Amino acid sequence: MSVSFRIILEDPESRARLGVLKTPHGEVQTPVFMPVGTQASVKTMTPHEVREVGGTMVLSNTYHLYLRPGQEIVAGAGGLHGFMNWPGPILTDSGGFQIFSLGPLRRITDEGVTFRSHIDGSEHFFSPEKSMEVQMVLGADVAMAFDECAPYPCSYEDARKAVERTTRWAERCLKRHDRKDQALFGIIQGGTYRDLRLQSAAAITAMDFPGYGIGGLSVGEPKPLMYEVLDYLVPVLPRDKPRYLMGVGSPDCLLEGVFRGVDMFDCVLPTRIARNGTIFTKDGRLTVRNAEFARDFRPLDPECDCYTCRNFTRAYVRHLLKANEVLGIRLTTWHNLYFVLKLMRDIRQAIRGKYFSAFKRDFLRRFNAG
Amino acid sequence: MSVSFRIILEDPESRARLGVLKTPHGEVQTPVFMPVGTQASVKTMTPHEVREVGGTMVLSNTYHLYLRPGQEIVAGAGGLHGFMNWPGPILTDSGGFQIFSLGPLRRITDEGVTFRSHIDGSEHFFSPEKSMEVQMVLGADVAMAFDECAPYPCSYEDARKAVERTTRWAERCLKRHDRKDQALFGIIQGGTYRDLRLQSAAAITAMDFPGYGIGGLSVGEPKPLMYEVLDYLVPVLPRDKPRYLMGVGSPDCLLEGVFRGVDMFDCVLPTRIARNGTIFTKDGRLTVRNAEFARDFRPLDPECDCYTCRNFTRAYVRHLLKANEVLGIRLTTWHNLYFVLKLMRDIRQAIRGKYFSAFKRDFLRRFNAG
Numbered sequence: 134m135s136v137s138f139r140i141i142l143e144d145p146e147s148r149a150r151l152g153v154l155k156t157p158h159g160e161v162q163t164p165v166f167m168p169v170g171t172q173a174s175v176k177t178m179t180p181h182e183v184r185e186v187g188g189t190m191v192l193s194n195t196y197h198l199y200l201r202p203g204q205e206i207v208a209g210a211g212g213l214h215g216f217m218n219w220p221g222p223i224l225t226d227s228g229g230f231q232i233f234s235l236g237p238l239r240r241i242t243d244e245g246v247t248f249r250s251h252i253d254g255s256e257h258f259f260s261p262e263k264s265m266e267v268q269m270v271l272g273a274d275v276a277m278a279f280d281e282c283a284p285y286p287c288s289y290e291d292a293r294k295a296v297e298r299t300t301r302w303a304e305r306c307l308k309r310h311d312r313k314d315q316a317l318f319g320i321i322q323g324g325t326y327r328d329l330r331l332q333s334a335a336a337i338t339a340m341d342f343p344g345y346g347i348g349g350l351s352v353g354e355p356k357p358l359m360y361e362v363l364d365y366l367v368p369v370l371p372r373d374k375p376r377y378l379m380g381v382g383s384p385d386c387l388l389e390g391v392f393r394g395v396d397m398f399d400c401v402l403p404t405r406i407a408r409n410g411t412i413f414t415k416d417g418r419l420t421v422r423n424a425e426f427a428r429d430f431r432p433l434d435p436e437c438d439c440y441t442c443r444n445f446t447r448a449y450v451r452h453l454l455k456a457n458e459v460l461g462i463r464l465t466t467w468h469n470l471y472f473v474l475k476l477m478r479d480i481r482q483a484i485r486g487k488y489f490s491a492f493k494r495d496f497l498r499r500f501n502a503g
Numbered sequence: 504m505s506v507s508f509r510i511i512l513e514d515p516e517s518r519a520r521l522g523v524l525k526t527p528h529g530e531v532q533t534p535v536f537m538p539v540g541t542q543a544s545v546k547t548m549t550p551h552e553v554r555e556v557g558g559t560m561v562l563s564n565t566y567h568l569y570l571r572p573g574q575e576i577v578a579g580a581g582g583l584h585g586f587m588n589w590p591g592p593i594l595t596d597s598g599g600f601q602i603f604s605l606g607p608l609r610r611i612t613d614e615g616v617t618f619r620s621h622i623d624g625s626e627h628f629f630s631p632e633k634s635m636e637v638q639m640v641l642g643a644d645v646a647m648a649f650d651e652c653a654p655y656p657c658s659y660e661d662a663r664k665a666v667e668r669t670t671r672w673a674e675r676c677l678k679r680h681d682r683k684d685q686a687l688f689g690i691i692q693g694g695t696y697r698d699l700r701l702q703s704a705a706a707i708t709a710m711d712f713p714g715y716g717i718g719g720l721s722v723g724e725p726k727p728l729m730y731e732v733l734d735y736l737v738p739v740l741p742r743d744k745p746r747y748l749m750g751v752g753s754p755d756c757l758l759e760g761v762f763r764g765v766d767m768f769d770c771v772l773p774t775r776i777a778r779n780g781t782i783f784t785k786d787g788r789l790t791v792r793n794a795e796f797a798r799d800f801r802p803l804d805p806e807c808d809c810y811t812c813r814n815f816t817r818a819y820v821r822h823l824l825k826a827n828e829v830l831g832i833r834l835t836t837w838h839n840l841y842f843v844l845k846l847m848r849d850i851r852q853a854i855r856g857k858y859f860s861a862f863k864r865d866f867l868r869r870f871n872a873g
């Protein structure tokens with residue numbers, strides 16, 4: 134098999150577990166946060182820097198790469214690993230989420246989705262088969278099934294239809310996918326409706342995918358509602374398969390997700406807020422772009438030992454951000470990715486040391502008070 | 504003295520010379536090209552990367568730093584070296600060139616220049632004294648006299664007036680400047696008029712500055728005209744003082760400048776064209792942004808061993824540039840600075856090895872044919 138998952142240790146006090154995801158491009162310690170390289174680049178960073186901040190597996194977006202540069206050009210470089218010079222594991226999403234959230238015009242039928250490019254307005258068609266074909270050409274270690282992600286809020290009827298379509302599409306994905314060195318993960322939908330989530334989980338897990346994405350969360354619903362879904366959904370997922378909570382990456386959600394048994398995460402949040410001049414600290418978010426930091430010659434985060442915090446002051450980084458210097462967003466991005474990836478290392482260490490619940494409580498008490 | 508200059512070797516076949524510029528922040532091998540950090544950042548690069556590509560001394564712009572973040576904030580970080588975390592030598596220009604070229608409204612009198620900020624339109628006044636005060640606070644190793652840079656083309660009468668004003672202003676700069684750990688270089692003007700250049704050189708060198716800037720070139724005149732000015736100007740400059748050709752940085756001009764006895768250069772050209780998707784190669788410029796490179800999986804410059812060329816293809820860098828990914832302009836900037844700084848190392852090696860004329864001829868034959 135292309136990708137295998139092994140559980141190393143299960144936390145006695147929570148659903149958290151320590152695992153290893155084995156891929157053709159190396160092993161990944163879980164729980165893992167995957168930095169997002171939407172257009173085959175983790176924004177502002179070289180692949181060597183992604184490694185340096187602690188990244189082990191990255192995500193890239195099928196929708197974006199299909200539109201630009203096109204999967205055939207990526208294939209010409211020997212696939213995504215060669216194209217972006219990232220030798221480690223990669224996961225590609227199915228394109229579905231971007232088609233549903235970025236496309237200005239679209240028509241959805243059971244056959245697939247017609248959408249317009251956000252770049253030039255040209256019309257395109259994606260189906261489960263097309264998503265598989267593009268993802269197989271891109272050649273990531275993990276591909277995702279093409280699903281219909283319902284928005285939040287969403288009526289029960291619409292959520293139910295999305296679950297049923299996602300199930301039919303998952304079958305077609307399985308049928309079309311035949312790349313042996315690439316794992317295909319199924320995706321569970323159902324919005325925030327308990328019976329739909331359980332129905333989706335039953336249908337998708339019956340197909341025996343090597344891993345499961347939890348889709349349709351972190352799309353606008355309150356965080357407690359997301360945690361509630363995880364509380365009843367995760368226990369019905371197969372114990373021995375990786376669980377991937379899609380699009381989640383704030384420090385508090387990472388801790389709550391791991392606590393509830395999630396193994397994999399991805400999110401643009403750490404890199405996106407960095408570009409807006411906001412950084413994570415143990416005391417919560419700090420907007421270094423604010424005027425109050427103009428004469429603050431302390432490190433961005435005095436408790437952090439990342440490259441940015443070892444070398445530059447808040448006053449300097451604020452100046453760079455105000456002056457639209459690229460180095461400014463490079464330095465905040467560096468810090469935020471380091472912060473989140475360091476948090477994941479600390480989480481794994483805490484599970485290993487059997488103090489994860491206490492670690493989570495202490496971290497969140499301070500983070501949420503900040 | 505704050506800054507000293509020593510000639511190591513003079514080329515028997517040209518005016519080229521090998522030297523060492525000693526500053527409070529370290530020694531610089533000359534001829535040297537100084538990367539430009541306009542706003543206290545060499546665009547897209549960390550100071551560690553500037554060092555890695557071969558940068559030894561950088562330039563920063565007084566006009567920009569005065570307007571943003573303001574010299575007092577830079578002073579709060581212990582000066583420019585601390586503010587931008589560049590431990591090596593720094594040169595600041597006087598602000599004059601930017602005031603004359605960027606300011607939308609201005610009034611020039613013998614007292615000084617009233618100008619409007621290009622950022623917020625606010626009105627400001629710069630005089631020779633003010634430029635010295637700001638530069639002393641910024642604390643670079645080398646400061647430049649506040650001069651009037653005449654445009655090209657320029658009438659004889661206007662060029663003459665600019666020379667005379669530059670002379671009067673140089674005297675006022677010398678009188679006001681009193682920072683012992685900072686050298687103040689004079690600037691020679693005179694446009695492309697031989698007698699005015701010689702008159703300016705006589706007046707400015709009579710004031711015995713520790714170094715001389717050659718201003719008002721590379722402002723639109725044909726390159727042969729610039730070389731002609733150097734041919735008659737450099738011989739009248741003191742042999743034992745560094746000569747700094749301001750705003751020049753294309754590979755051909757660097758070679759021609761060194762050939763004519765120039766020791767120091769700076770220019771935004773390598774970094775600016777990089778951001779437009781154009782790189783230097785030994786066969787001239789290559790616009791990697793062009794469609795012809797969409798499926799070109801060779802390194803940017805197959806003969807180059809910089810980080811970019813060792814790790815990424817033209818197809819990937821073109822994709823990044825087209826997709827507006829910051830990494831794209833980082834990689835082209837990296838290559839172009841490396842290329843120019845490597846050229847300077849090769850030039851110094853050629854002078855040392857007494858084959859500079861042949862090196863220059865061979866380089867230019869290929870570069871200009873490209």
